[in-house]
Amino acid sequence: MTKLDERPAWQALRAGHPDACAELVRANYQPVYRFLVHLTRNIHEAEDLTQETFAAAWQRIGSFEGRATPATWLHRIAYSKFIDARRTQRRAADVLDQCPNRGGFPDPHEIVSAGDEVRRLHDALNVLDVIDRAPLVLHYLQGLSYREMAVVLEEPVGTVKWRTSEALHRLRALLREEVTEDAQTETNRS
Amino acid sequence: MHKPKPTDPNPSVGALEARLRALPQPAVPQDLERRLLASIPATPKARPRLRRIAPVVGLAAAACLVVVVVYSVAWHGREKNQVADLKPVHDNSQGKTSHAGNSGYFVWGRTVADFPDSLGPPGFAWPLAGTSPPASSCASRAISFD
Numbered sequence: 001m002t003k004l005d006e007r008p009a010w011q012a013l014r015a016g017h018p019d020a021c022a023e024l025v026r027a028n029y030q031p032v033y034r035f036l037v038h039l040t041r042n043i044h045e046a047e048d049l050t051q052e053t054f055a056a057a058w059q060r061i062g063s064f065e066g067r068a069t070p071a072t073w074l075h076r077i078a079y080s081k082f083i084d085a086r087r088t089q090r091r092a093a094d095v096l097d098q099c100p101n102r103g104g105f106p107d108p109h110e111i112v113s114a115g116d117e118v119r120r121l122h123d124a125l126n127v128l129d130v131i132d133r134a135p136l137v138l139h140y141l142q143g144l145s146y147r148e149m150a151v152v153l154e155e156p157v158g159t160v161k162w163r164t165s166e167a168l169h170r171l172r173a174l175l176r177e178e179v180t181e182d183a184q185t186e187t188n189r190s
Numbered sequence: 191m192h193k194p195k196p197t198d199p200n201p202s203v204g205a206l207e208a209r210l211r212a213l214p215q216p217a218v219p220q221d222l223e224r225r226l227l228a229s230i231p232a233t234p235k236a237r238p239r240l241r242r243i244a245p246v247v248g249l250a251a252a253a254c255l256v257v258v259v260v261y262s263v264a265w266h267g268r269e270k271n272q273v274a275d276l277k278p279v280h281d282n283s284q285g286k287t288s289h290a291g292n293s294g295y296f297v298w299g300r301t302v303a304d305f306p307d308s309l310g311p312p313g314f315a316w317p318l319a320g321t322s323p324p325a326s327s328c329a330s331r332a333i334s335f336d
Binding site for chain 2: 016018021022025026029030033034037038043047050051054055058117118121122125136140141168169171172175
C-alpha cells in the first residue's frame with residue numbers, strides 16, 4: 001500500500017499548499033478507491049465516494065492534528081462517507097439489499113479470467129456483512145495495521161483484532177459451506 | 191462442463207490470510223486522478239479556527255486590561271481630590287467656614303452642590319418625633335451587687 005511518509009509535506013498540506021495536496025492525492029487515491037469498492041461493491045458509488053472523501057479532506061485539512069498518517073486519516077474519512085451513504089440509501093428504499101452487486105464489481109471479464117478459487121473467495125467476501133468485511137479489507141487487502149484500523153473504525157485495538165479474527169472465521173466457514181454444497185451438487189449429477 | 195475443484199476445500203486460517211492478501215485488487219478508473227487533482231482548492235486553506243481567533247482574543251483581553259487600569263487610576267485620582275475638597279476652609283472676610291470645593295461631596299445620592307450654601311448637608315432627625323434615645327449608662331448600680 002502506498003503511504004505518505006512525510007511529516008514536512010504534511011506541514012505544507014496543513015498550510016494548504018496545492019503541490020502538497022496533489023502529492024496526497026497521487027499517493028492515496030488508489031487505496032482509498034479500492035477500499036470503497038470493497039465496501040460498496042459498486043465501482044460508480046466508490047468513485048463518487050472517493051471524490052467526496054477528498055473534498056471532505058480539503059475542508060478538514062486545517063484541523064488534522066497529525067496523530068495518524070495521512071493514509072489512515074483518509075481511510076477514516078472514506079469509511080465515514082460510506083457509512084453516511086449507506087444510511088441515506090437505507091432510508092431511500094434499501095437499495096443495497098435489493099442490488100447486492102449492482103455496480104459490476106468484480107468485472108465479469110475479471111471473473112472469467114481469474115481462477116476459480118479467487119472468484120469463490122471474492123464471492124464469499126462480498127457475502128459477508130460490512131461489519132465483517134471492513135476489517136478484513138483494511139487488514140489484508142489495504143495492509144493497515146491493527147492500530148491504524150482502530151483509528152479508521154473508531155474502536156479499541158483489542159476490539160479490532162477480535163473483529164478481524166471473527167470475520168476471518170466466518171469467511172472460512174462460508175468457503176467451507178460453498179465447497180460442501182458444490183460437492184453435493186456433483187454427487188447428485190453423477 | 192467440468193468444474194475444476196478448488197485446491198484447498200478447507201483452508202487453514204494462515205492459508206486463508208495468504209489468499210486474501212493475494213486477492214487481485216479492482217482496477218482504478220484512469221480519469222479519477224485527474225478529477226481529484228482538479229478538485230484541489232487553488233487558494234491555501236485558512237488556518238484552524240482556534241489559531242485564527244487566538245490573536246483577536248489576546249488583543250481584546252489586552253484592551254480590557256488597559257481600560258481597567260486606566261479607570262482604576264482615574265478613580266484613585268478622583269478619590270484624592272474629594273478628600274481635599276472636604277477639608278474645611280475658613281473665610282476671614284465673611285467669618286464662616288465652608289468647604290473649599292464641595293461638588294464631589296456625596297450625601298445619600300445627592301451632592302452638597304444640590305443644597306444651598308446656607309443649609310449645608312441635611313442634619314439627622316430621629317424617625318419618631320418627640321422621642322429621644324433612652325438614657326443608658328454602662329455603669330451598674332451598686333444595689334445590683336447587694
